[in-house]
Amino acid sequence: xxxxxxxxxxxxxxxxxxxxxSVLASSATNFALTIWxxxxxxxxxxxxxxxxxxxIPFLVLSPIAGAMVDRYNRKLMMMVSDxxxxxxxxxxxxxxxxxxxxxxxxxxxxxxxxxxxTFQWPAYSAAISTxxxxxxxxxxxxxxxxxxxxxxxxxxLLAGALYPFVGLTGILVLDIATFLFAIGVLLVVHIPTPPPxxxxxxxxxxxxxxxxxxxxxxxxxxxxxxxxxxFSALNFAAGMGLVVPFILARTGGQSxxxxxxxxxxxxxGVAGGLIxxxxxxxxxxxxxxxxxxxxxGFFFLFLFGLGRGMVFWIPTAAFGACxxxxxxxxxxxxxxxxxxxxxxxxxxxxxxLIAFSLLPLTPVMAGALADYVTEPAMTSDTWLxxxxxxxxxxxxxSGLGLQYVLAGAAYCLxxxxxFFFVPALRHLDERVPDHDVARPPEDLETSP
Numbered sequence: 001x002x003x004x005x006x007x008x009x010x011x012x013x014x015x016x017x018x019x020x021x022s023v024l025a026s027s028a029t030n031f032a033l034t035i036w037x038x039x040x041x042x043x044x045x046x047x048x049x050x051x052x053x054x055x056i057p058f059l060v061l062s063p064i065a066g067a068m069v070d071r072y073n074r075k076l077m078m079m080v081s082d083x084x085x086x087x088x089x090x091x092x093x094x095x096x097x098x099x100x101x102x103x104x105x106x107x108x109x110x111x112x113x114x115x116x117x118t119f120q121w122p123a124y125s126a127a128i129s130t131x132x133x134x135x136x137x138x139x140x141x142x143x144x145x146x147x148x149x150x151x152x153x154x155x156x157l158l159a160g161a162l163y164p165f166v167g168l169t170g171i172l173v174l175d176i177a178t179f180l181f182a183i184g185v186l187l188v189v190h191i192p193t194p195p196p197x198x199x200x201x202x203x204x205x206x207x208x209x210x211x212x213x214x215x216x217x218x219x220x221x222x223x224x225x226x227x228x229x230x231f232s233a234l235n236f237a238a239g240m241g242l243v244v245p246f247i248l249a250r251t252g253g254q255s256x257x258x259x260x261x262x263x264x265x266x267x268x269g270v271a272g273g274l275i276x277x278x279x280x281x282x283x284x285x286x287x288x289x290x291x292x293x294x295x296x297g298f299f300f301l302f303l304f305g306l307g308r309g310m311v312f313w314i315p316t317a318a319f320g321a322c323x324x325x326x327x328x329x330x331x332x333x334x335x336x337x338x339x340x341x342x343x344x345x346x347x348x349x350x351x352x353l354i355a356f357s358l359l360p361l362t363p364v365m366a367g368a369l370a371d372y373v374t375e376p377a378m379t380s381d382t383w384l385x386x387x388x389x390x391x392x393x394x395x396x397x398s399g400l401g402l403q404y405v406l407a408g409a410a411y412c413l414x415x416x417x418x419f420f421f422v423p424a425l426r427h428l429d430e431r432v433p434d435h436d437v438a439r440p441p442e443d444l445e446t447s448p
Contacts, residue, residue, distance in 0.1 A: 009140075011189045012131045016143050018185030019124075022082070025178040027155030028162070028171055029089065031259065033106060034244055036168075041103055047244055048367030052360045053107045057115040059353065059360060063211035065119045066349025069126060070200075070342060071210065075191045077123040079183050084116030086179035093172040121352065126344035129336045130192040134436075137333040143277055144332070155266075194341035197435070203343065214350030217343060223432050224338060226418075226425040227289075227331065228354035233414050234293060235355060239362025240407040241301055242370060242400060249375075249397035250308060261313045265300070268318030272325025284429050285330040290419050292327030296320045297411030305404025308393060334428065340435040366403060374399030 038047060069077050088109040095101040124144070132140045162171055203213040218225050244258060251257040281288040300320025307313045339347045377384040378398035385394045392401045418425055 009132055009136065011191070012128065012140060013143075014185055014189050015124075015127075015131075015191075018182040022178040022182035024155060025171075025175040026085070026089075029092075029175045031155050031262070032168055032171055033092070037103055037106060038244055038248060043367070043371065045364065045367035045371050046103060047242065048363030048365075050106060050110055051363035053110040054114040054117070055356065055360045056111055058118045058356065061115070061118050062122075062349045062353045063214060063346065064207065066122045066214050066346035067207055067210040069119065069123045069345025069349070070194075071207070071345075074123045074127050074130075074345070075186055075189075077119050078127070079186050081116035081118075081120030081123070082179050082183050082186075084119075085113045086176055088112040088116075089172055089175050089179070093169065093176070096172065097169055118349075122345045122348040125332065125336070125348050126194070126341065127191050128332075129341045129344055130194050134337065134434075137336045143273065155263075194344070197340035197342050199340055200342035210346060211349075214343070214346035214348075217339070217347050218350055218354070221338075221432050223424045223428040225354075226422060227334070227428060228351045230414070230418050230422075230425060231331070231355040232357055234297075234411055236358040236362055237297075237407050237410040237414060238301060239359060240366045240369070241305065241404040242363070242366050245367075245370060246305075246397055246400040246404065247313070249400060250395075252396075257310060260310060261317055264314040265317035265321040268321035269325055271318075272322035273329075275322070276325050276329045281326055281330055285334050286426060286428050288330035289327045290415055290426075292323050292325070292330070294412055294415040295323035296327070297408050297415060299323065300408075301404055301411050302408025305401045305408060306391065308397075308401075337434045338432050370400050370403060374402050378402060 034047070034050075037050060041047075065077075091109050091112075092101065092105070095105050128137070128140050128144070162174070166173075199217070203210060218228070243261070247258045247261055248254070282291075298320075299316045303316045304313060304320065307316060335348060335351060336344070374384070375396070376399070378389065378392065379385070379394055379396060384402075385398075388402055388405075389398070392398045392405070424431065
C-alpha cells in the first residue's frame with residue numbers, strides 16, 4: 001500500500017519549511033549581489049533599475065499567470081517557478097566563475113527570477129486555501145509572512161560568515177541546492193484541487209478571457225477594489241525610500257551596518273509573523289490593516305529616515321516590520337475568504353497587479369531623485385538644506401533621509417484618509433461576504 005502523502009496543515013507546514021530554507025539561501029545571495037552591484041556602480045539609480053527588472057515580467061504576464069494557476073496543476077506551477085529561479089542562479093554562478101559578471105547580467109537574470117515569481121506567488125497563495133481550514137487562513141498567512149521576513153534575519157549573517165570561506169561561488173551553489181530541496185518537498189506533498197464554483201464555471205473560456213475575469217471579479221465588488229488601490233498608493237509612497245544607498249551613504253559604505261539594519265527589520269518581521277500566527281489578530285481584519293500600515297509608515301519610514309545611526313535605525317526597522325505583518329496576514333486572509341478557491345489564481349494575480357502597478361516607477365524615480373536632486377541639494381548651500389538640514393544634517397545620506405521622512409508622512413496620511421473618508425474600505429469585512437456564504441455582496445453593482 002502506497003504511503004499517504006502529507007496534506008492539510010501538515011502538508012502546508014512541509015511546503016512552508018521547504019520555502020523557508022530556499023528563501024534563506026536566496027536572500028543570502030541577493031544580499032551579496034546587492035552589495036556587489038552598489039559597490040560596482042556607486043549608483044542608486046542602478047539599484048532602482050534592478051528592482052524594476054524584477055517587476056517587469058509580473059506587470060506583463062501576471063493576469064495570464066493567474067489564469068494558468070487556476071487552469072492547471074498548482075503544484076506544477078510552484079515547481080516551474082522554483083526551477084526558473086534556479087536557472088537564473090546557475091547563470092550568475094557561471095558568469096561569476098568565468099570572471100565575466102557585469103551589472104547588465106543581473107538585470108537579465110533578475111527578469112528571469114521575476115518571471116518565476118509571477119507564477120509562484122498566486123500559486124502558493126491559492127494553494128493555502130485548499131490545504132488549510134478557513135479558520136486558520138490568517139495564521140497560515142502569518143507563517144508565510146515568516147518566509148518573507150525570517151530569512152532576512154539570518155541571510156546577512158549567513159552571507160558574511162560563509163563568504164570568507166566559500167566566496168560568492170559557494171553561496172550560489174548553496175542557493176541552487178536549496179531550490180532543488182524545495183522542489184523535492186513539493187513532489188511529496190498532496191495539494192488538493194480546488195472545488196468548482198458556479199462563478200468558476202461561468203468564467204471558463206480561452207486563456208485571455210479567464211485572465212481578464214480576475215479584474216472583472218474585483219471591479220464588481222467596489223469595497224474589494226478599494227483594497228488593492230489602497231495598497232497601490234502605499235507602495236508608491238514607500239518606494240521613495242531606498243534602504244541600501246541610504247544606510248551605505250550614512251555609514252560611509254559599511255556593509256555590516258546595512259546587514260545589521262536589514263536583519264533587525266527581518267527579526268521584527270519574524271516576531272510579527274509569530275505573534276499573528278499565535279494570536280490571529282483583531283477580529284475585524286480591516287482594523288489589522290489600518291493599524292499595521294500606519295505603524296509601519298510611522299516607524300519604518302518617517303522615524304527611520306530621521307535616524308543617523310544604528311541606535312535609531314535598528315528599533316524603528318524592527319518595530320515597523322513587526323507591525324506590517326498584522327496588515328499583510330489580514331489582507332491575505334480577506335482575499336482567501338472572499339474569493340472562491342478555483343478563481344483565486346487569476347483574482348490574486350489581478351489584485352497584486354493593481355497593488356503593484358506603480359512599483360516599477362518608484363525605484364527608478366527614487367534613485368534618480370536621490371542622485372540628481374535631494375543628495376546634491378542637501379549636501380550643498382541650497383534652500384532645501386536650509387529648510388531640512390537642522391533635522392537631517394547636510395552630510396551624505398541626508399537627501400535619502402529626506403525622501404524617507406516625506407515618504408513616511410505621505411504613507412501615514414494615506415492611512416488616515418482611507419480610514420476616515422472611505423467607509424466602503426473601512427467596512428469591507430461586512431460589505432463583501434465570504435465566498436461560502438449564500439448571499440450577494442452589498443456593494444455588488446454589476447455581475448462579473
